[in-house]
Amino acid sequence: MRTVVVLPTYNEAENILRFLHAVRDAVTDADVLVVDDNSPDGTAALAEGTASELGRIKVLHRAGKQGLGAAYRHGFTTAFDEGYEAIVSMDSDFSHDPTVIPRMLDLLAGGVDAVIGSRYVPGGATVDWPLRRRVLSKWGNRYTAAVLRLPVRDCTSGFRAYRAEALRGIDPASTTAEGYAFLTELVRKLVANGSTIVETPIVFRDRQFGTSKMSGRIIVESMLLVTKWGVFDRSGRSER
Numbered sequence: 001m002r003t004v005v006v007l008p009t010y011n012e013a014e015n016i017l018r019f020l021h022a023v024r025d026a027v028t029d030a031d032v033l034v035v036d037d038n039s040p041d042g043t044a045a046l047a048e049g050t051a052s053e054l055g056r057i058k059v060l061h062r063a064g065k066q067g068l069g070a071a072y073r074h075g076f077t078t079a080f081d082e083g084y085e086a087i088v089s090m091d092s093d094f095s096h097d098p099t100v101i102p103r104m105l106d107l108l109a110g111g112v113d114a115v116i117g118s119r120y121v122p123g124g125a126t127v128d129w130p131l132r133r134r135v136l137s138k139w140g141n142r143y144t145a146a147v148l149r150l151p152v153r154d155c156t157s158g159f160r161a162y163r164a165e166a167l168r169g170i171d172p173a174s175t176t177a178e179g180y181a182f183l184t185e186l187v188r189k190l191v192a193n194g195s196t197i198v199e200t201p202i203v204f205r206d207r208q209f210g211t212s213k214m215s216g217r218i219i220v221e222s223m224l225l226v227t228k229w230g231v232f233d234r235s236g237r238s239e240r
């Protein structure tokens with residue numbers, strides 16, 4: 001399958017060079033699409049340099065920080081326009097291990113529509129995160145799966161592989177979430193559309209370099225949206 005790895009970046013200067021090399025080493029025949037929100041630390045210029053060196057890496061230069069959701073909406077639209085058959089998404093800070101990508105692509109090739117790298121299935125784990133992050137993520141995911149009745153244990157994992165056709169079928173451009181709630185929004189739409197989703201265990205590591213973009217605002221956004229979608233689902237109304 002013609003594959004592209006979509007990498008959102010914001011201030012990942014300390015990671016991007018090594019990370020692009022690690023992705024290329026893990027999946028030699030995949031293209032890469034970096035989606036940078038004009039990172040003040042010069043991430044995009046570093047990515048361009050690596051693109052010239054390694055080839056088959058494209059950098060989308062966006063005007064400014066608009067959140068993970070907006071970056072992925074842009075990246076996915078570009079991937080659709082360029083006709084890829086498989087689309088991988090992942091963080092660019094080494095929290096997600098690129099050597100897992102081939103396993104995800106094998107699962108896609110086996111016929112599923114989407115593969116989620118999951119911290120909450122047997123074999124999955126989160127290491128070196130502070131207790132409060134672990135509690136927030138684990139219980140946030142339990143709440144999300146229960147309220148939205150989703151058969152997925154890690155709805156907020158950004159490490160995924162999608163069959164492009166299945167992703168296109170839910171029109172990601174129509175999503176609205178700004179932060180990581182965007183990832184739940186996609187799962188909800190995929191499930192509603194009858195897509196098959198499997199979770200494969202991953203070990204999530206805290207970033208070693210650079211700073212977290214996690215904010216109270218996007219945590220609140222996620223809780224409010226999940227609750228709102230749950231209420232809509234129960235009231236029999238569809239969508240938003």
Ligand SMILES: Nc1nc2c(ncn2[C@@H]2O[C@H](COP(=O)(O)OP(=O)(O)OP(=O)(O)O)[C@@H](O)[C@H]2O)c(=O)[nH]1
Nearest residue numbers: 008009010035037066067068071091092212213214
């Ligand atoms: N283009 C773009 N990328 C973003 C934005 N926010 C975060 N990212 C990138 O998206 C990936 C996942 O980010 P998050 O998990 O939300 O945040 P993070 O900064 O990695 O936070 P920690 O995991 O807590 O360290 C990383 O590669 C970030 O650089 C954004 O607004 N725009």
Ligand SMILES: [Mg+2]
Nearest residue numbers: 091093095207
């Ligand atoms: Mg991260």
